Amino acid sequence: MEMDLNAQVKKAGFLQRLKEFPSKLKDGVTKRIKNVQKFGKDDPRRIIHSLKVGLSLTLVSMLYYVRPLYNSFGVSGMWAILTVVVVSEFTVGGTLSKGLNRGFATLIAGALGVGAVHLARFCGDKGEPIVLGIFVFSLGAAATFSRFFPRIKQRYDYGALIFILTFSMVAVSGYRTDEILVMAYQRLSTILIGGTICILVSIFVFPVWAGEDLHKMIANNIIKLANSLEGFEGEYFPSSEKTSKETNSCVQQYKSILTSKSTEDTLANLARWEPGHGRFRLRHPWTKYLKIAGLVRQCAFHLEILNGYVLSDVKIPQDFISKIQEPCSIMSREACEALKAIAKSIKTMKRDSVCVNAYIENSKNAIQNLRIALKTSSPETEKDLLEIIPGVTMASILIEIVNYVEKISEAVEEFTGLAHFKETPDPKVSPELGQHQLLHRGSVKPVLEGDSEEENNSSPHVVINVHDEQPPTTSEKKVSGVQKTRVGVV
């Protein structure tokens, strides 16, 4: 009876599931389609690239469909199809690199292969396959070994592969056919046709330039740093009106920079194959981007450590926080603004060092204020020192971050010279404004000049004076100040 009930329940469940199956299937398929649509919308260049590959394939099929073309190339036309499929890369640099590698490697290996076959024919019927075998083995092994060398791997890996391929094919099939020259010629010409179609489609139909991608990536990484720093400030010194969750998503933005090195290296490598395009000349200093990217990553490492303090539950005494809050806030805010200005200068390809330097100067002054604040907040009891350790560490890492922002700014400054960035459009206004800003916001400097990094003998009353002279940097002031600067500079 119980068994019966069980079976009935099972049967009912099965029927229920059977009923639900069509709607579930429909839901699943709609979800999938939506995912695919979203994926395409995220970067529409993916869809365009796919259509471009389809276009190249259709164009190259003409070698078969059009009778006169088929008469001259015959079945060799498939090498053109093969070339189109393997050479079509997402970026122009990738397509050029593969296409040129394939073309030159086929040319050299084809010539060597024909030579090897002629040489082997001197050795008689029995000797020919042996000599050819030795050639194929030794050149194949040597070319494979060469692919391990970093320099060759980086730029000519595909060329070495195609070299082995073509040489083996020409040398081995040369044993069975007498029309080896015809074969080598047909292979080379069809590869050239396929490669040319790919390169033309890649350059002239909605091109994706690796160089431009690299340029944007570096600028975006700097913006991510800025956002993380801003988010950190909001998280650690919650004075703004943002919700905690919103800020935290900003804090995490730097994470992708930690492991972006391989992408940057690849893009820089491909960019070197590209001709001048848009705002970039032929000999644009692509490798310099990697130097900036390295400094940005160093900065991200520091943010990663800082983030550990945000997430940890260690409580810092409120009175200590309130003492270091102002200089720390200013430091991170001004460093963040400096990073944003640097990113903007890269994006617009216009020099903007006055504005950037003003922000950095402000954050450096804030470091001095922080030192003073730390000095006045010397722990009274033994217990205190232990409690303020996380705060001190956090401040110390923040100082390092400001130093790295300065290094990034110097590297970008050097880079802008090499890359021929334009000067700011209205040089008359901006230096004045910059100087004004320096005087206005950095007026603490003369007082602090006596305050060397290692030792300080100034008396407390100077400190109080300094605090009086420093204008209160509230967020409203910041916004208006920044807007002023931007009006002058852009």
Added chain:
Amino acid sequence: MEMDLNAQVKKAGFLQRLKEFPSKLKDGVTKRIKNVQKFGKDDPRRIIHSLKVGLSLTLVSMLYYVRPLYNSFGVSGMWAILTVVVVSEFTVGGTLSKGLNRGFATLIAGALGVGAVHLARFCGDKGEPIVLGIFVFSLGAAATFSRFFPRIKQRYDYGALIFILTFSMVAVSGYRTDEILVMAYQRLSTILIGGTICILVSIFVFPVWAGEDLHKMIANNIIKLANSLEGFEGEYFPSSEKTSKETNSCVQQYKSILTSKSTEDTLANLARWEPGHGRFRLRHPWTKYLKIAGLVRQCAFHLEILNGYVLSDVKIPQDFISKIQEPCSIMSREACEALKAIAKSIKTMKRDSVCVNAYIENSKNAIQNLRIALKTSSPETEKDLLEIIPGVTMASILIEIVNYVEKISEAVEEFTGLAHFKETPDPKVSPELGQHQLLHRGSVKPVLEGDSEEENNSSPHVVINVHDEQPPTTSEKKVSGVQKTRVGVV
């Protein structure tokens, strides 16, 4: 006259250079050859791989050289050569992944291609190329788009490429030939022959397993961390007899871990294609390595920050250094030993948690001692706090590193269970020794239990007692202690 003299000088210089040319050329060539030799010696598997590719090529050439084989395959034999060249990867996983992708993609695309040609023939002479063109365009574009999806890109990228290739070739050449089934069959069978040769050579002739490489890489990265930590200790608290230069080279070892993520991901991805081999079963938890690697990298980030302090010129007052020196030394030394024990446990695939836990326990006790030391060294003057900030930060990051070492140990502990690591061979001896060690070296613990992480109310005399109870951990003692443990555990 002067002109004449100039010309004479130039001529003499030219002759001199001409004379030197042969010796310079010889030097240059010898240098190159030595470089290549050194490169091969650094990893002899590179030479072996090159010879393996040569071997596979020679084997596959037999399709041409041996008359009966040539009679059955004809010129299609070149597909086998092509397959050998592109499928031969350094690791077994790479070869299997490419070979299987190529095989299955050819099978599916070939079948679809034959179907498309038959379908197109219904549309009449004029309609056939148009229908075929639409098929090639749409399937080519769709397959290209699918390659952007991370999941497909990671495992089936090459398969998608070969799918486009084979489908286009079969569909397009089907327009001109009636023997399309023969062509598809020959292509598939020769690709299977080439792929099989590659896979067999890759597995049975000095195989290079991606999984084993990943396993060793993780263990080596942990050792690099340990060496860096050891080098840092020697650099920052120079008590040992090592020269500064020697230590510094050790400190930098962690650098390669910072950007090793892409290599680890690739290896883990390839390892999943490999059958069980050596000490690894078929379903070895390869993805777990990435979790450990992530924690190791986090630890390396902290070392990067720590390294900034080693390189900086900021001087910390000697009396403060001497106060934190002992606990910091013990912390880094014990953490370093724990890392070495973890690495050894991974390398030998034997569980060794007792020994690792003892080291971690010691370093955690040292953290407590450091807290006490910091408490007793509360700065007397305001000036002091500023000066000891770098020292406090350094100690704080060191504490974080010890925490990460514990996390690594936990992750490895979880991993050893999943990967069926062997228990230590003599479990009777080691737990005793471990406990003995805990009692002997960690005897401070009961006193410190009252010393919670946030607040501490114990009076100074307890602190002195603790210092008395803690045995002096000199380097000689350490060595003997470690050797003892190792004798018991291994």
